[in-house]
Amino acid sequence: MKMTEPCDKCRGTGEMLYGSTSTYMGGIGGAAMTTDVCNKCWGTGLKNKTGVNLKELRLEMNKSFQLQKRGLLKQITVLQNQLNNVKEV
Numbered sequence: 001m002k003m004t005e006p007c008d009k010c011r012g013t014g015e016m017l018y019g020s021t022s023t024y025m026g027g028i029g030g031a032a033m034t035t036d037v038c039n040k041c042w043g044t045g046l047k048n049k050t051g052v053n054l055k056e057l058r059l060e061m062n063k064s065f066q067l068q069k070r071g072l073l074k075q076i077t078v079l080q081n082q083l084n085n086v087k088e089v
């Protein structure tokens, strides 16, 4: 097996034409045919060299976003409590 052998799923293009409205993430793609990054080689187009796993990257980003969101919501609650304690003049 050569290192430069093209990915057998996308035939070396690094892209896939998904034949449904769903994307590789399982979300709604919108168009009937959706071009997205090949979910086998992750865009490199090569059989033995995979790119960044976008699925994992997106999950990771989502996780840190959720943590940030939770922190902000906590701050809002604290500020709201402080506001409630302010007596109107």
Ligand SMILES: [Zn+2]
Residues within 6 Å of the ligand: 007, 008, 009, 010, 011, 012, 013, 014, 015, 038, 039, 040, 041, 042, 043, 045, 046
């Ligand atoms: Zn591929």
